[in-house]
Amino acid sequence: MAAALDEDEIDNDDYYSLLNVRKEATQDELKASYRRLCMLYHPDKHRDPELKRQAEQLFNLVHQAYEVLSDPQSRAIYDVYGKRGLEVEGWEVVERKRTPAEIREEYERLQREREERRLQQRTNPKGTISVGIDATDLFDRYEEDYEEISGGDGGGGGGLPHIEINKMHISQSIEAPLTTTDTAILSGSLSTHNGNGGGNINLALRRVTSAKGWGEVEFGAGDTHGPLFGLKIFRNLTSRCFTTAHCGMQFSSRGIRPGLTTMLARHLDKNTMGYLQWRWGTQSSMNTSIVRDTKSSHFTFAVQLGIPHTFIMMSYQYKFQDDDQTKIKGSVKSGFFGTVVEYGAETKISRHSILGATVSVGVPQGVSLKIKLNRASQTYFFPIHLTDQLLPSAVFYATVGPLVFYLAIQRLVIRPYVRVMLMQESVRRIIEAEESRMGLIILNAWYGKFVTDNSRKHERARVIDVTVPLQCLVKDSKLILTEASKAGLPGFYDPCVGEEKSLKMLYQFRGVMHQCLCGDTEALRIPKQSHRIDNDS
Numbered sequence: 001m002a003a004a005l006d007e008d009e010i011d012n013d014d015y016y017s018l019l020n021v022r023k024e025a026t027q028d029e030l031k032a033s034y035r036r037l038c039m040l041y042h043p044d045k046h047r048d049p050e051l052k053r054q055a056e057q058l059f060n061l062v063h064q065a066y067e068v069l070s071d072p073q074s075r076a077i078y079d080v081y082g083k084r085g086l087e088v089e090g091w092e093v094v095e096r097k098r099t100p101a102e103i104r105e106e107y108e109r110l111q112r113e114r115e116e117r118r119l120q121q122r123t124n125p126k127g128t129i130s131v132g133i134d135a136t137d138l139f140d141r142y143e144e145d146y147e148e149i150s151g152g153d154g155g156g157g158g159g160l161p162h163i164e165i166n167k168m169h170i171s172q173s174i175e176a177p178l179t180t181t182d183t184a185i186l187s188g189s190l191s192t193h194n195g196n197g198g199g200n201i202n203l204a205l206r207r208v209t210s211a212k213g214w215g216e217v218e219f220g221a222g223d224t225h226g227p228l229f230g231l232k233i234f235r236n237l238t239s240r241c242f243t244t245a246h247c248g249m250q251f252s253s254r255g256i257r258p259g260l261t262t263m264l265a266r267h268l269d270k271n272t273m274g275y276l277q278w279r280w281g282t283q284s285s286m287n288t289s290i291v292r293d294t295k296s297s298h299f300t301f302a303v304q305l306g307i308p309h310t311f312i313m314m315s316y317q318y319k320f321q322d323d324d325q326t327k328i329k330g331s332v333k334s335g336f337f338g339t340v341v342e343y344g345a346e347t348k349i350s351r352h353s354i355l356g357a358t359v360s361v362g363v364p365q366g367v368s369l370k371i372k373l374n375r376a377s378q379t380y381f382f383p384i385h386l387t388d389q390l391l392p393s394a395v396f397y398a399t400v401g402p403l404v405f406y407l408a409i410q411r412l413v414i415r416p417y418v419r420v421m422l423m424q425e426s427v428r429r430i431i432e433a434e435e436s437r438m439g440l441i442i443l444n445a446w447y448g449k450f451v452t453d454n455s456r457k458h459e460r461a462r463v464i465d466v467t468v469p470l471q472c473l474v475k476d477s478k479l480i481l482t483e484a485s486k487a488g489l490p491g492f493y494d495p496c497v498g499e500e501k502s503l504k505m506l507y508q509f510r511g512v513m514h515q516c517l518c519g520d521t522e523a524l525r526i527p528k529q530s531h532r533i534d535n536d537s
Contacts, residue, residue: 015065015078023079027070034066124175130381132167132193136366139387139394167193181208185216198223212236218248226252240267257282285309296321304335311335315342324348329358338363344370349414352376357402359395367394369402416464416493423491427471438510439477440527445470445505447486448495462496463504470505477509481524 016023019033039045043056068074138161173187183206190199200222208214213235220228230248237243243264250257259281268274271294277287285306292299298317304310315331330343339362346356354374361367366388373380386394434441448463469491473479486503487494494501501520506513509527518524 015069015083018062018065019069025069030066030069034062034070037062124377125173126377127172128169128379128381130167130169130383131165133163133382133384134166135161135163135384136387137161137163139367139391140389167191182206200225200228202228225250241265279306283307283309295319298329300331309335309337311337325354327356338365340365346372349410355406357406359398361390361395363390364388367391367398369398371402412493416491423468423472427468430471430474434474434477437477440474440479441508442467442471442474442479443506443508443513445503445507447492447503448501449499450502450504462499464493464495466492466503477527479524479526481518483521483523485520487520 016025019025019030019037021029021033025033038059041055041058041062043052043059046052046055068078169189169191171187171189173185176184176186178184185204185206186202187204188199188201191197200220202218202220204216204218206214206216213233215234216232218228218230218232220230222228228248228250230246232244232246234244235242241264243262245263246261248259250259259279261277261279261281263275263277265273265275268290272290272292275287275289275291277285277289279285279287283306285304287302287304287306289300289302296319298315298319300313300315302313304312311333312335313331313333315329317327317329320326320328324347326345326347328343328345331341333340333342340360341362342358342360344356344358346354349355352375356372356374358370358372359367360370367386367390369384369386371382371384386398431441433439445465445467446463447466449461450463451461466489469489470479472490473481481489481503486492487501502517503520503524504515504517506515507526508514514527516524516526
C-alpha cells in the first residue's frame with residue numbers, strides 16, 4: 001500500500017469485486033480470497049499511521065463483505081437488492097432457503113411495514129372505544145327469584161336474562177407536525193349514555209420553546225359543554241424535577257367556568273417519582289402520589305383531599321419476565337364514595353395486541369368486570385356491570401370466567417392458528433419437493449366427529465381442517481402416525497372433547513388419488529394403508 005487510497009475505493013459496495021471473485025463463486029473460493037485479503041490488509045503489517053488507518057478500514061470492509069456472501073440468505077438478498085436490501089429491518093425473522101422471487105416479495109413487505117411505522121410515528125394516531133354493558137340481570141334476578149320463592153309467592157321471572165349496552169364512548173386523536181418545533185393535534189369524541197349523547201372536537205397547537213419545555217394552546221367546541229379555551233405549559237426545572245400547568249375556560253349557558261391545574265414532579269431515585277398536584281375549579285382538590293416502577297414491579301400510593309372526592313389509594317403490579325409480558329395487579333381505593341378493591345391480569349396475545357381483565361368489587365358500586373384490548377395505538381374497553389350488590393357468585397364468575405375463556409381460546413384457537421401459520425412456508429417447500437418426485441401430497445384432511453349414520457343426520461359434524469399440519473408430517477413421501485390421540489399432534493386440537501373422533505383425508509400418491517379414514521388412536525402408515533377412489537364415488 002504505497003499510495004493512499006481514495007474514499008470511493010474504501011467505500012466500495014460491490015462485495016464481489018472487493019473480494020475479487022465472480023458472482024458464481026463457491027464457498028471455498030470466497031474463503032480463499034477472504035484469507036488472502038485479510039493477510040494483505042491486516043493493520044498490524046503497516047507502521048505508517050495513515051496507511052494503518054486505511055488498512056483497518058479495508059480490513060473491516062473485507063470482513064463485512066465475506067460475512068454477507070458466506071451466508072446463503074444474506075447473499076441472496078444482496079444479489080437481488082444490493083447493500084440497501086440488507087439494511088431493511090426484519091430479515092432476522094425471515095425463514096431461510098428463499099428463492100430470489102420470494103426474497104423480492106419479502107423485501108417489499110418489509111418496506112411497507114417500515115413506511116407504516118414511519119407514518120405512525122409522525123402522526124401518532126390514538127383511539128379509544130369504550131362500550132359499557134349492563135348485565136345486572138344475570139345475578140340480581142336470581143336473588144329476586146329466591147326471595148319470591150322463600151316468601152311463598154311461587155312465582156319467578158322467566159325467560160332469558162336481559163343484557164343491554166347502556167353507554168358508549170369513542171375518541172380519536174392525530175398529530176400533524178407543522179415544523180421541527182410546531183405540532184397540531186386534532187382530537188374528537190362521541191359519547192352516549194342511556195339514550196342521551198353528545199360530542200366535542202378539539203384542536204391544539206404545541207410549540208417546543210427549548211430543550212427544557214413546551215407550550216400548548218387548545219381550542220374546543222361541543223354540544224354538551226360549549227366552547228373551550230385552554231393553555232398548557234411544561235417546563236423542566238432541573239434534571240430531576242419538572243412542572244406542568246394547565247388553565248382553561250369553559251363557556252356554557254351557565255356562564256364561564258374557569259379551571260386551573262398545576263403539578264410538580266420530582267425523581268426521588270432512579271425508579272421512583274413523586275407528584276404534587278393542585279386543582280381549582282368545579283372539582284377542587286389536592287393530590288400527592290408516589291410511583292415506583294422497576295423491571296419487575298410497579299407500585300403507586302396516592303392521597304387526595306378534595307370536593308367531592310377525597311380518597312386514599314394503593315396499587316401494586318407484578319411483571320413476569322416472559323415473552324408474553326404477563327402482568328398481575330391489585331389495588332384498593334377508599335374514600336367518601338366508598339371502598340373499591342380491584343385485581344386483574346394482562347398478557348400479550350400477539351405482536352401488537354395486549355389483552356387484560358380486571359375485577360372491581362366495591363361498596364356501593366357492586367361487582368364489575370372490565371375487559372381491555374390494546375391493539376397497537378388503539379384501545380378497546382368493555383366495562384361489564386354484573387351486580388349492584390356484593391354477591392360471592394358474581395365475584396366468582398367474574399374471576400374464573402375470563403380465565404377459563406382465555407385458556408380455552410388460547411389452547412383451542414390461538415396456539416393451533418399460530419402453529420398452522422408457522423407451517424405454511426414449510427408446507428409449500430414440502431409440496432414442491434413431493435411434486436418433483438411424484439410423491440405424497442395431502443389434498444384435504446379433516447379431524448373430529450363425522451356423522452355417517454343416516455339415523456343421526458340431525459347431528460352436526462364437528463371437524464377441523466388439518467391439511468397443513470398433516471402435510472408437514474410427510475417425510476420422504478411417507479406419513480407415519482403412532483397409536484396415540486391425534487389431538488396432540490402439532491397444529492391439531494380436540495374439536496369435540498369426550499366424543500369419538502377420527503381422521504379423514506384425501507391425498508395423491510404417484511399421481512393417483514386415494515382416500516383414508518382411521519380412528520383417533522389408530523396407527524397410520526401411508527402409502528401402504530389406502531385405497532384408490534373409484535370413479536363412481
